[in-house]
Amino acid sequence: xxxxxxxxxxxxxxxxxxxxxxxxxxxxxxxxxxxxxxxxxxxxxxxxxxxxxxxxxxxxxxxxxxxxxxxxxxxxxxxxxxxxxxxxxxxxxxxxxxxxxxxxxxxxxxxxxxxxxxxxxxxxxxxxxxxxxxxxxxxxxxxxxxxxxxxxxxxxxxxxxxxxxxxxxxxxxxxxxxxxxxxxxxxxxxxxxxxxxxxxxxxxxxxxxxxxxxxxxxxxxxxxxxxxxxxxxxxxxxxxxxxxxxxxxxxxxxxxxxxxxxxxxxxxxxxxxxxxxxxxxxxxxxxxxxxxxxx
Amino acid sequence: xxxxxxxxxxxxxxxxxxxxxxxxxxxxxxxxxxxxxxxxxxxxxxxxxxxxxxxxxxxxxxxxxxxxxxxxxxxxxxxxxxxxxxxxxxxxxxxxxxxxxxxxxxxxxxxxxxxxxxxxxxxxxxxxxxxxxxxxxxxxxxxxxxxxxxxxxxxxxxxxxxxxxxxxxxxxxxxxxxxxxxxxxxxxxxxxxxxxxxxxxxxxxxxxxxxxxxxxxxxxxxxxxxxxxxxxxxxxxxxxxxxxxxxxxxxxxxxxxxxxxxxxxxxxxxxxxxxxxxxxxxxxxxxxxxxxxxxxxxxxxxxxxxxxxxxxxxxxx
Numbered sequence: 001x002x003x004x005x006x007x008x009x010x011x012x013x014x015x016x017x018x019x020x021x022x023x024x025x026x027x028x029x030x031x032x033x034x035x036x037x038x039x040x041x042x043x044x045x046x047x048x049x050x051x052x053x054x055x056x057x058x059x060x061x062x063x064x065x066x067x068x069x070x071x072x073x074x075x076x077x078x079x080x081x082x083x084x085x086x087x088x089x090x091x092x093x094x095x096x097x098x099x100x101x102x103x104x105x106x107x108x109x110x111x112x113x114x115x116x117x118x119x120x121x122x123x124x125x126x127x128x129x130x131x132x133x134x135x136x137x138x139x140x141x142x143x144x145x146x147x148x149x150x151x152x153x154x155x156x157x158x159x160x161x162x163x164x165x166x167x168x169x170x171x172x173x174x175x176x177x178x179x180x181x182x183x184x185x186x187x188x189x190x191x192x193x194x195x196x197x198x199x200x201x202x203x204x205x206x207x208x209x210x211x212x213x214x215x216x217x218x219x220x221x222x223x224x225x226x227x228x229x230x231x232x233x234x235x236x237x238x239x240x241x242x243x244x245x246x247x248x249x250x251x252x253x254x255x256x257x258x259x260x261x262x263x264x265x266x267x268x269x270x271x272x273x274x275x276x277x278x279x280x281x282x283x284x285x286x287x288x289x290x291x292x293x294x295x
Numbered sequence: 296x297x298x299x300x301x302x303x304x305x306x307x308x309x310x311x312x313x314x315x316x317x318x319x320x321x322x323x324x325x326x327x328x329x330x331x332x333x334x335x336x337x338x339x340x341x342x343x344x345x346x347x348x349x350x351x352x353x354x355x356x357x358x359x360x361x362x363x364x365x366x367x368x369x370x371x372x373x374x375x376x377x378x379x380x381x382x383x384x385x386x387x388x389x390x391x392x393x394x395x396x397x398x399x400x401x402x403x404x405x406x407x408x409x410x411x412x413x414x415x416x417x418x419x420x421x422x423x424x425x426x427x428x429x430x431x432x433x434x435x436x437x438x439x440x441x442x443x444x445x446x447x448x449x450x451x452x453x454x455x456x457x458x459x460x461x462x463x464x465x466x467x468x469x470x471x472x473x474x475x476x477x478x479x480x481x482x483x484x485x486x487x488x489x490x491x492x493x494x495x496x497x498x499x500x501x502x503x504x505x506x507x508x509x510x511x512x513x514x515x516x517x518x519x520x521x522x523x524x525x526x527x528x529x530x531x532x533x534x535x536x537x538x539x540x541x542x543x544x545x546x547x548x549x550x551x552x553x554x555x556x557x558x559x560x561x562x563x564x565x566x567x568x569x570x571x572x573x574x575x576x577x578x579x580x581x582x583x584x585x586x587x588x589x590x591x592x593x594x595x596x597x598x599x600x601x602x603x604x605x606x607x608x609x610x611x612x
Contacts, residue, residue, distance in 0.1 A: 030408050037405060038423050041483065044438045045426070047449050051441075063449045106333035113330045119322070125334070132341055134596050138544045138565055139588050142572055142581045143344035146351065149358070151339075166340035169333060198325050227431030229547050234573065245433040249551070252437060259441065266434055277429045281422060284429075288488070289495035 045270065051263030052076070059260050075264035079251075085265075087240060088247030091157065092226060095243055098161040099225035103168045104218050108210070110169065111176035112202050116188065132170030137163065137231060145234045159235040160243075164225055172217040175287060179213035180206060216287030219280045226273070244269060345589065352582035362579060370583035379559050380584070383567040386474055390563065391542035393478050394485075399534055402486045403527075406493035407519070421494070425487040432484075436551035439480045443467050443552070467553050470560040477549055477561055484548070485541065489534050496530030497523075529607040536599055540592060564588050 051059040052075055054067045079085050114126050137144070144163050153159030183206060191201045207214070229245040236242055242250070248265050255261045277284070352370055354362035374380050409420050427435065442449040445465035455461045466476040500523065508518045524531070546565035549555065555562035555570060562570070564584065572581015 027414075030414065033405075033408060034420050038420060041424055041427060041487075043449065044442050044483070045430075047442070048438050060447050063452060106336065109329035110333040113326055117322070117326055119326055125330075128342070129334075129337060132337065134540070134592050135341075135345065135589065136544055138546045139592060140341070140345055140348075140585065141546075142568060142578070142585045143348040143351075144340065145573065146347070146358070146578060146582075147340065147344035162336055163340045166336050169337055173333075198322075199328075202329075223429060227433070229431065229433050245431055248433060248437065259447075262437065263441070266437055269434055270430065273429055273431070273434075274426065277426065278422070281425075285491060285495075288491055 048263045048266045048270065051260055052267035053264075054260060056258055056260040059263065072260065072264075075260050076268065078261060079265050079268060084239075084247060084251075088242055088244045091241055092243035092245075094157055095160050095164075095228070095232070096222055096225040098157070099164045099168065100218050100221045102161065103165045103172060103221050104214060106165065107169050107172035107217060108176055108207065108214060109202075111173045111180055112206065114173065115177045115180035116202075116206070117198075129170050129173060132167065133174070135167075137167045137228075140167075141230055141234065144231070148235055154235055155238045155241060156235075157241060160228070160232050163231060164228060168221050168224060172221065175217055176210065176213055179210045183209055212283070212286060215280070216283040219283040220287045222276070223284075348582040348585045348589075351579055352586050354579040355577075356579035357576045358578045364579075366579070370580050371587075373580065374583055374587065379562060379571075380564075380567055382559060383555075383562045383564050386561060387543050387545075387563045389474060390478055390481065390545065391539055393475075394481070394538050394542050395535060397478075398482045398486050399489055399531075399538055401482070402489035402534075403493050403531070405486075406490045406497060407523075409490075410494040410497040421491075425491055427484045428488045430484070432547035433551065435480065435484050436548045439483075439548075440467075440552060443476055443480075468557055470557050473553055473557060473561045477545075477552060480548055480552065481542075481545060489538070492530055492534055493527065496527045500526045529604075532604050532607060536596075536604065539595060539599075543588070543591060564591075 047063045050064065050066075053071045054065070055069055055072055058065060058067070058069060110129070114122065114129075148154060148159045148163065151159075153162070187205065188201060191205055196205070227245065228243075229249075232241075232243050232246055236246070239250070248262075248269060251265055252262050351362055353365060353367060355364040355366050355370070356362035405424065409417055409424075414420075430438075441447070443466040445451070445463060445468060448466070450466060451461075451463045455463070464472065467473050504526065505518050505522050508522045513521065543564060545563060546569065549561055549563060549566055550569065553561045555566035564587070568581055568584040568588065571577060572584055
C-alpha cells in the first residue's frame, strides 16, 4: 500500500522534473549558441586589439596570443605622435560637429513645422522630403559630386558637411516628427493661452520635452558623420583636409606590412567608438526602433 | 535739463481683417523661418543633383565645362550591352538574396533567443552583437582584410587548427569565393542591426497571446509559427525592405576589400559606378548608371510599399 501511495504521488514529481530538464537543456542551448555567435563577432575586433599591443612578428605567428615581449606602447606612441593623425582627428571632429549641429537644428525646425503647423502644401513637402530616405549618399554620390564641383566646394569641408546634412535630414525629421506629434495638443493650447508665441512654444516647451528624441537623432548623426568615407574621398583631394577614415587608409597604404602599427591605429579608432556606443546605447536603440525596445 | 515727455500712443483697435492678415503673415513668417533653411539645403544637395543626373546621362561628358556632346540614350545602350554591368547587377542580386535567406533568419533566430524570457546577461549579449554596426565601414573592412588574408589571416589559421591538412583558401582572391567572403563580412557587420529591430518588434507583442496559444495546446514550434512570427509581420516586412535596399548600396566595404575584383567577380552596381563613372571621369555615363540605380531603388520601394507594406500603414492609421 505504501508503494502504491508513492506510485500515485511520484508521476507528477517526475513530470515536473522532466519540464525542468527541458528548460535546462534549452538554456544550455541558448547560451552555447549565444557564446559561439558572440565569439565570432568579437574575434576579429579582438585580434585587432591584440595585434596593436604586440610586435608584428608575434601577431603574425599567433593571432590570439598574449603579449610576451611586453605591451608594445611604442605602436601607439608612433601613431599618437604623428601630426597627420591629429590633423585627421581635427578634420573628423569638425565634420562631425558641423553635421550634428546643423543637421539637428534644421531637422528639429522642420519636424516642428511638419508636426505642429497647418498650411497648404505641407504633406506635399513632407513627401518630397521623405523621398530622401530612398536614396542614401552612396546611391546619389555621382550627382552630389557634380553638384559640389559646380558650387566650388571641392577641397572644402562644407562640401562634405552640407550634403551629409541634406541626406541625414529625412530620417531625422521623421523620427523627431513622430515624437513631436506624441506631445499632447492641450499643452500647446495652454501655452498659447498663457501668451506664448509659436516660436516660444517650440523653443521652451517642445524642444526640452523631446530631449531623448533629439539625443537619439544626434547620436545617429554622430556615427554617420564620424564614419563617412566615400564623400570625403571624392570631395577632399587635399590630404590636410582628410578625416580619420581616409587617414587610416592612407596610413595602411604607407605601412602595409607593419601589421602591428595598422592594428594599433584600428584600436585607437575603435576605443572611442565603443565607449561612445556604451554611453549612448540607449539613444541609438531609441533612434533605430522608435522607442519600442526597452531593457 | 531734461523734460519728461509723455508720448501718447494712438489707441487703434485692429480690425478683424487686419488681425487675420497679421496672423497669417506671422504664421507664414514662422514657417519660412523654420522650414526654409532646411528645405534649401535639401533642395540644393539632394533634389537638384538627383534630377540633374537624368539630364547629364544623355551626354558624353568628361566633367570639364558644361555638357555639350549630346548623345541621346546611347549611354544607356552602352550600359545594357556591357557584360560587366549586367554581371554587377547579378552580384548585387546575389548579395541581396543571400542576405534575405541567411542574414535575416539568423538575426531573427538570435532575437528570439536573446529577446525574451529570463536570460542572465541578455543586455551584455545584445550590446556585443550590435557592436559591429557602430564600427565604421573602413575599420570593418580593414579588420577583415587581415582576417581573410590568404597566408597570414585569422580565418585560414582557425581552419588550419581545426581541420588537418587544410589548404589555405585565398578568400578574396578566388573568383568563386570572393563574393561570398564579402557577404560574410556584410553579415558580420549588419545582422546586429536587424536583430535590434526584431527585438523591438518582439517586445511589442503582448505575452498573453502566446500564453493563450500554449493553453490551447500549441507546442513551442506552433506558437512560434502561428502566433509570434505572424505578429512580427510588420517588422519582418520592414527588415526585408531595408535589407534589399541595403544590398544595392554596398560600396565602401567591397571597395576596400576587393575593389570589385578579382576580374570583376565582386563588382556591384555601386563599385561599377565608381570605377567606370567617377574614376574615369565619364560623368555622363556614370549618371546613366546612377539613374538606373535610382530607378531600381524607386520602383522596388514604391512597389513594395504599395503591395507588401500597405497593410502595416493601414494598421497604424
